[in-house]
Amino acid sequence: xxxxxxxxxxxxxxxxxxxxxxxxxxxxxxxxxxxxxxxxxxxxxxxxxxxxxxxxxxxxxxxxxxxxxxxxxxxxxxxxxxxxxxxxxxxxxxxxxxxxxxxxxxxxxxxxxxxxxxxxxxxxxxxxxxxxxxxxxxxxxxxxxxxxxxxxxxxxxxxxxxxxxxxxxxxxxxxxxxxxxxxxxxxxxxxxxxxxxxxxxxxxxxxxxxxxxxxxxxxxxxxxxxxxxxxxxxxxxxxxxxxxxxxxxxxxxxxxxxxxxxxxxxxxxxxxxxxxxxxxxxxxxxxxxxxxxxxxxxxxxxxxxxxxxxxxxxxxxxxxxxxxxxxxxxxxxxxxxxxxxxxxxxxxxxxxxxxxxxxxxxxxxxxxxxxxxxxxxxxxxxxxxxxxxxxxxxxxxxxxxxxxxxxxxxxxxxxxxxxxxxxxxxxxxxxxxxxxxxxxxxxxxxxxxxxxxxxxxxxxxxxxxxxxxxxxxxxxxxxxxxxxxxxxxxxxxxxxxxxxxxxxxxxxxxxxxxxxxxxxxxxxxxxxxxxxxxxxxxxxxxxxxxxx
Numbered sequence: 001x002x003x004x005x006x007x008x009x010x011x012x013x014x015x016x017x018x019x020x021x022x023x024x025x026x027x028x029x030x031x032x033x034x035x036x037x038x039x040x041x042x043x044x045x046x047x048x049x050x051x052x053x054x055x056x057x058x059x060x061x062x063x064x065x066x067x068x069x070x071x072x073x074x075x076x077x078x079x080x081x082x083x084x085x086x087x088x089x090x091x092x093x094x095x096x097x098x099x100x101x102x103x104x105x106x107x108x109x110x111x112x113x114x115x116x117x118x119x120x121x122x123x124x125x126x127x128x129x130x131x132x133x134x135x136x137x138x139x140x141x142x143x144x145x146x147x148x149x150x151x152x153x154x155x156x157x158x159x160x161x162x163x164x165x166x167x168x169x170x171x172x173x174x175x176x177x178x179x180x181x182x183x184x185x186x187x188x189x190x191x192x193x194x195x196x197x198x199x200x201x202x203x204x205x206x207x208x209x210x211x212x213x214x215x216x217x218x219x220x221x222x223x224x225x226x227x228x229x230x231x232x233x234x235x236x237x238x239x240x241x242x243x244x245x246x247x248x249x250x251x252x253x254x255x256x257x258x259x260x261x262x263x264x265x266x267x268x269x270x271x272x273x274x275x276x277x278x279x280x281x282x283x284x285x286x287x288x289x290x291x292x293x294x295x296x297x298x299x300x301x302x303x304x305x306x307x308x309x310x311x312x313x314x315x316x317x318x319x320x321x322x323x324x325x326x327x328x329x330x331x332x333x334x335x336x337x338x339x340x341x342x343x344x345x346x347x348x349x350x351x352x353x354x355x356x357x358x359x360x361x362x363x364x365x366x367x368x369x370x371x372x373x374x375x376x377x378x379x380x381x382x383x384x385x386x387x388x389x390x391x392x393x394x395x396x397x398x399x400x401x402x403x404x405x406x407x408x409x410x411x412x413x414x415x416x417x418x419x420x421x422x423x424x425x426x427x428x429x430x431x432x433x434x435x436x437x438x439x440x441x442x443x444x445x446x447x448x449x450x451x452x453x454x455x456x457x458x459x460x461x462x463x464x465x466x467x468x469x470x471x472x473x474x475x476x477x478x479x480x481x482x483x484x485x486x487x488x489x490x491x492x493x494x495x496x497x498x499x500x501x502x503x504x505x506x507x508x509x510x511x512x513x514x515x516x517x518x519x520x521x522x523x524x525x526x527x528x529x530x531x532x533x534x535x536x537x538x539x540x541x542x543x544x545x546x547x548x
Contacts, residue, residue, distance in 0.1 A: 002162050002163050003026040003027050003132075003163055004020055004025060004324055005030065005161055005166040006027050007167065007168050009030070009035070009133065010118065011117055014124075015054070015314050016295060017029045017131045019318060020325060021128045021131050022057075023505075027130065029125070029134065030137035033135065034135045035133065038115060040114070040275070041197035043275065044111060044113050044228065044234050045113075045114045045310045047063070047308075047314070050315075051311050052110045054318055054443065055121070057439070059127065060124050061124075062112060062120025063110050063117075065112065067230060067231070070089070070111065071086070072204075073207065073387070078214070078215050085105070087106055088105045088106065106390070111234075113228065134157065134161075138175075140154045144291050148162060165324055167293045171297045177294055182286050187282070194254065194276050195235070195275045197233070198272055201231075203262060209224060209226075210383060210384070211262075212379075219254075219257065219261065224387075279303040281304065281355065287345050296309075297313065299345070302352055302355065304359060305382075306393060307351055308389075311394075315347070319343060322505035325445045330529075334530070337530075339403045361379065396422050400421070401420070403530070404510075404530060409520045409523070411514060415495040422507050423438060428488060429488045430485075430487060439507065441487060444505065446483050447504065447505065448504075451487070451500055453498065454490055455490070473500065475518075480525040484525065495512065496514075500516060500521065
């Protein structure tokens with residue numbers, strides 16, 4: 001079968017190609033440039049816990065830089081401290097069973113210059129035989145037929161490529177989206193920020209700071225300071241949506257006044273980069289057109305109130321990769337391929353809707369003040385959730401209304417994770433006997449079947465694999481219509497002994513069962529693959545191509 005063609009070699013396109021390669025699918029990555037990424041310290045990205053884990057699983061080592069994670073979050077209003085929240089920066093992010101007293105602090109996001117992340121992903125791609133990167137490839141024509149797609153590129157590298165599918169990861173001005181004649185409606189200039197990246201020392205090492213209504217002349221309505229590796233900080237000043245030209249002199253005044261307001265006097269600083277960023281909110285009307293898909297900024301734009309477009313783009317890549325991998329290896333129904341748009345577009349639409357409803361409350365102007373507590377602390381909580389990846393502005397999505405959700409059966413039981421939500425990252429025993437985190441088994445193209453079996457951690461695996469319910473469950477897993485992996489855990493929140501969880505390759509819970517239920521387990525696995533496979537898709541699998 002022909003490779004998947006990925007148009008655009010930014011972080012989302014790179015992540016998608018790596019995610020496909022991890023599941024045995026070759027791709028041709030069409031890069032409009034020559035693989036060089038502009039160094040802009042003020043252009044940064046934030047990855048939440050789930051997307052950071054995915055990027056690390058894909059082989060990117062850039063997230064390990066010291067200072068990439070925050071030690072805490074600090075909210076201020078005028079001269080008062082409103083909230084101070086410690087954050088976890090260490091290993092073992094997610095659920096930590098070793099914490100005895102109280103809940104562990106929430107995990108810190110990862111904050112990096114975008115060029116650092118992109119280079120880390122490019123380094124990972126360079127080690128992958130299944131990914132072919134083609135520089136100077138500017139798409140100008142796209143054709144589809146019953147068995148694949150043909151993508152034409154213009155000078156200086158004019159040629160054509162044949163693929164099984166094509167994914168447009170080519171940004172806000174996506175050529176693929178335009179060639180597919182897909183509309184991209186939304187709101188322009190939702191927020192504007194003046195931005196500076198500088199190296200200095202602030203009174204709160206390692207802490208991200210949100211300061212609303214700072215009491216100095218050039219502070220404006222809101223300023224944030226977020227640490228980066230190597231002692232660098234990114235400072236953002238909220239600007240009026242339109243107007244106010246930010247001159248270099250005006251920006252220097254903002255920098256000096258802000259540093260003096262926080263430190264008592266302006267400390268020494270090294271200015272590395274500046275910019276003015278305008279944030280838009282847009283959502284493509286369709287994310288799939290036959291064998292063509294959109295992902296990342298080609299499909300959506302967001303960013304106000306701490307929401308993160310790249311976070312959602314990486315989630316697009318993870319969601320689409322396992323579905324294309326299933327289609328490439330085994331064929332796929334339209335239900336499976338359509339579920340990408342149904343799940344991801346609905347999730348991003350909900351994020352945009354939450355931001356649009358919150359903006360009048362937080363920025364003034366509105367008739368929605370009754371939806372959010374009127375106190376400064378209530379507003380601060382909403383902004384903090386957006387920046388830290390919590391609540392409607394930031395939490396990982398749940399696909400509870402997915403077309404891939406199985407019909408409810410009496411055998412289904414409730415656990416601490418509702419169906420459609422991301423599973424909790426518990427420790428599991430893998431088929432080779434190794435004890436690993438559950439997330440380490442994601443993204444390999446398998447459904448995961450997880451048995452909750454207290455006490456197995458102290459047994460030799462050779463014994464418990466042939467004891468109790470294990471032989472019957474192993475037989476049921478072998479009979480599933482989708483390639484699956486059987487794992488065991490000592491415990492899972494809200495689950496009793498012998499509960500069986502069925503988990504998608506992207507880590508979302510399909511269903512949980514009270515005991516071994518082969519028929520119901522099979523039905524749920526069949527629902528995840530979208531039902532029966534088309535015969536034409538099966539015949540396509542026999543065609544192969546060398547991508548090197």
